[in-house]
Amino acid sequence: xxxxxxxxxxxxxxxxxxxxxxxxxxxxxxxxxxxxxxxxxxxxxxxxxxxxxxxxxxxxxxxxxxxxxxxxxxxxxxxxxxxxxxxxxxxxxxxxxxxxxxxxxxxxxxxxxxxxxxxxxxxxxxxxxxxxxxxxxxxxxxxxxxxxxxxxxxxxxxxxxxxxxxxxxxxxxxxxxxxxxxxxxxxxxxxxxxxxxxxxxxxxxxxxxxxxxxxxxxxxxxxxxxxxxxxxxxxxxxxxxxxxxxxxxxxxxxxxxxxxxxxxxxxxxxxxxxxxxxxxxxxxxxxxxxxxxxxxxxxxxxxxxxxxxxxxxxxxxxxxxxxxxxxxxxxxxxxxxxxxxxxxxx
Amino acid sequence: xxxxxxxxxxxxxxxxxxxxxxxxxxxxxxxxxxxxxxxxxxxxxxxxxxxxxxxxxxxxxxxxxxxxxxxxxxxxxxxxxxxxxxxxxxxxxxxxxxxxxxxxxxxxxxxxxxxxxxxxxxxxxxxxxxxxxxxxxxxxxxxxxxxxxxxxxxxxxxxxxxxxxxxxxxxxxxxxxxxxxxxxxxxxxxxxxxxxxxxxxxxxxxxxxxxxxxxxxxxxxxxxxxxxxxxxxxxxxxxxxxxxxxxxxxxxxxxxxxxxxxxxxxxxxxxxxxxxxxxxxxxxxxxxxxxxxxxxxxxxxxxxxxxxxxxxxxxxxxxxxxxxxxxxxxxxxxxxxxxxxxxxxx
DNA sequence: GCCTAGGATGTAACCGTTTTCAAGTCTCGT
DNA sequence: ACGAGACTTGAAAACGGTTACATCCTAGGC
Numbered sequence: 001x002x003x004x005x006x007x008x009x010x011x012x013x014x015x016x017x018x019x020x021x022x023x024x025x026x027x028x029x030x031x032x033x034x035x036x037x038x039x040x041x042x043x044x045x046x047x048x049x050x051x052x053x054x055x056x057x058x059x060x061x062x063x064x065x066x067x068x069x070x071x072x073x074x075x076x077x078x079x080x081x082x083x084x085x086x087x088x089x090x091x092x093x094x095x096x097x098x099x100x101x102x103x104x105x106x107x108x109x110x111x112x113x114x115x116x117x118x119x120x121x122x123x124x125x126x127x128x129x130x131x132x133x134x135x136x137x138x139x140x141x142x143x144x145x146x147x148x149x150x151x152x153x154x155x156x157x158x159x160x161x162x163x164x165x166x167x168x169x170x171x172x173x174x175x176x177x178x179x180x181x182x183x184x185x186x187x188x189x190x191x192x193x194x195x196x197x198x199x200x201x202x203x204x205x206x207x208x209x210x211x212x213x214x215x216x217x218x219x220x221x222x223x224x225x226x227x228x229x230x231x232x233x234x235x236x237x238x239x240x241x242x243x244x245x246x247x248x249x250x251x252x253x254x255x256x257x258x259x260x261x262x263x264x265x266x267x268x269x270x271x272x273x274x275x276x277x278x279x280x281x282x283x284x285x286x287x288x289x290x291x292x293x294x295x296x297x298x299x300x301x302x303x304x305x306x307x308x309x310x311x312x313x314x315x316x317x318x319x320x321x322x323x324x325x326x327x328x329x330x331x332x333x334x335x336x337x338x339x340x341x342x343x344x345x346x
Numbered sequence: 347x348x349x350x351x352x353x354x355x356x357x358x359x360x361x362x363x364x365x366x367x368x369x370x371x372x373x374x375x376x377x378x379x380x381x382x383x384x385x386x387x388x389x390x391x392x393x394x395x396x397x398x399x400x401x402x403x404x405x406x407x408x409x410x411x412x413x414x415x416x417x418x419x420x421x422x423x424x425x426x427x428x429x430x431x432x433x434x435x436x437x438x439x440x441x442x443x444x445x446x447x448x449x450x451x452x453x454x455x456x457x458x459x460x461x462x463x464x465x466x467x468x469x470x471x472x473x474x475x476x477x478x479x480x481x482x483x484x485x486x487x488x489x490x491x492x493x494x495x496x497x498x499x500x501x502x503x504x505x506x507x508x509x510x511x512x513x514x515x516x517x518x519x520x521x522x523x524x525x526x527x528x529x530x531x532x533x534x535x536x537x538x539x540x541x542x543x544x545x546x547x548x549x550x551x552x553x554x555x556x557x558x559x560x561x562x563x564x565x566x567x568x569x570x571x572x573x574x575x576x577x578x579x580x581x582x583x584x585x586x587x588x589x590x591x592x593x594x595x596x597x598x599x600x601x602x603x604x605x606x607x608x609x610x611x612x613x614x615x616x617x618x619x620x621x622x623x624x625x626x627x628x629x630x631x632x633x634x635x636x637x638x639x640x641x642x643x644x645x646x647x648x649x650x651x652x653x654x655x656x657x658x659x660x661x662x663x664x665x666x667x668x669x670x671x672x673x674x675x676x677x678x679x680x681x682x683x684x685x686x687x688x689x690x691x692x
Numbered sequence: 693g694c695c696t697a698g699g700a701t702g703t704a705a706c707c708g709t710t711t712t713c714a715a716g717t718c719t720c721g722t
Numbered sequence: 723a724c725g726a727g728a729c730t731t732g733a734a735a736a737c738g739g740t741t742a743c744a745t746c747c748t749a750g751g752c
Binding site for chain 2: 740
């Protein structure tokens, strides 16, 4: 006859409870709310945990508590310095408050983004960090149906009903274009990033255009080129602009990679920057100030932006009231790549 | 009097089952093993799922099936092009086979890495992707105790008992140094990445040194500098080398970022590359071929490396036999930044 | 026509936590 | 000395799936 004894088959929290001579409830409390259990028991439990090498099973915990202390993020690509830095910053912040991050990429494909969102919700994330406000229709419904808090990062849209945090790209681009206009340029070209499914890129283009329009400047179609995020494509675009019969004396670029490409191609074609051509970038990447000539550009505090996004969600989840639309300041960094246009072409 | 009826409080799979008029077991099968359920039922179930907007709850699934179809990865930092690309590639592969990736960073801190591993195991990952073989003692024990499959990425160590996939950094660095030696250089400096907790960096240094030693070349201590992964630090190192009374005619660098810094500083100091100084990089980043002069460097197929790491784990988990140590080929890309040393200094 | 093998489906016991609720123990003020 | 709270603690029911096992059908083989 068997006496109902402690079977050795126990696992997880029950094994710890058995070894410490307490109930599973107490172990759970010792882990999640240490103050609720007496010091002596707490010590016994801690010791049992160490002895057993116990690691709590997060899925079980999530299942039973309906909270995962995990956020999901969907970015177009991780292979872009700005996003990589942003994610790093977000992750750093989240881990400092005991949260984890589930990262996925969409490749600028709205369908994929929607699918990834389903994935993440399925995974039990408490909230979602999204890039921009350009989403699949079904995504909003999905988020609403499942009551998943989220925030749009990298844009500033105070008039929309969705939370967001980021710089005002339109205003920043306007500032960049105004800079070369103030230097005296009248013939200004644009090399932007691809605008499709990318509200950040299109906001920048809008800002550039508004600045030109405000000064009554023309933008012939052939002076506006859109390129993917590679040096090769940027160089090709620059070659196109520089080979035009009527070529611009300044080029404003959708990001620093493009600007670098323009710089390279200008040099190769024998144009001096800023003597013959002024170039403005956007983002202020690490190497931009090291270029020859160093790059005039717009600095965007990416790290802060993404951290704020994390803060917003964490606070919302904690029930705190937080501001829905947060603007992150940009600044124009004037360096060597911009100057007044050549006298002959003023 | 109430008849025991379908309560509206049902959730998840039970709600789907009720609506489709089947048992939860059947719904589960329809989801995980569609062939096991008749076409008619499958259709009813699919319809119920759509109607309800049902999203399976992954934690519950993991809890009961003891498999998460999720891998964890711990990299030193995401803010380094090579890692960012690697992760992107790994993630892409994993999603193509229905797996997800949990990504965390350690900041080259072994304690943090260990903690992250605990985190990931707690999360229920089926396997772990680690950078290199330089880990905390406790990590191996942790992995063994919990029977978690793992692989060391970015190094090649056929003699160690742990699975790994990557290029032979020692050999690649040896090749790089041999290249400048073959060009006639006898005075060769090294600017390496920080070697602490970084077996990739130290393998490269070892390779450089072996090549020098094999040709009886001296490496005075002041000709070997270690720097963090930034242009500023690389430039400072270059300044140091170029200001020496006896300065090297060639510099081999631990990565392309360092090489770029050396290029920039050489230009600023009025040294011509490769006329006065030859420079070799390592990694072949996207922009390396665009530099002036374009950079001689070692190409490392990062994408393939990380994808292979994913393949190894996925296959192992599927019970397939796979090779433990896989070497990924590197290649020397000779461009403009290397040439024979100035005649006077041969 | 009967027996059996095998496929389709349902029943219900888990998976490892958290959490509600009840019970037990202290601490005090009166 | 006693009862009201305030704390600790434990028992057991969720949480939302999977899966071993039982059951029911159906189609063949004899």
